[in-house]
Amino acid sequence: MKKRIFVTLKPGVLDPQGRAVHHALDGLGYAGVNDVRIGRLIELDVADDVSDETIAEMCEKLLANMVIENYRIEDAG
């Protein structure tokens, strides 16, 4: 069973990596970019008996830094 986890910075947390990418896009001449934020995408292939609660626990213990990041779990078929 495949699951996708999106880990994103909480609103208000500075994102220097996103800022660098934004600046680079400006430098390449792309106008119309208002904001860039960078997060992580974690693709898990887990056994069918692993529940979403267990995956949430994994996120809180290891995959996301709950002080500055949020996570979202999604089925990936």
Next chain:
Amino acid sequence: MKKRIFVTLKPGVLDPQGRAVHHALDGLGYAGVNDVRIGRLIELDVADDVSDETIAEMCEKLLANMVIENYRIEDAG
């Protein structure tokens, strides 16, 4: 207009970061994890007149390394 870009390693490309996370999950006692792969999630806030073709161009020029990575563009409302 918000767009989400998923940048993932192509199949077959070694993912040492994913392997480290897999190993750490094992160490925490989580059984049933078969595979972990880590990618990037890029959230773009762009002007309404920026087309998906332009965003694909940004990906190929800057956001993804086309030798080892794939990208996918999604609307995020």
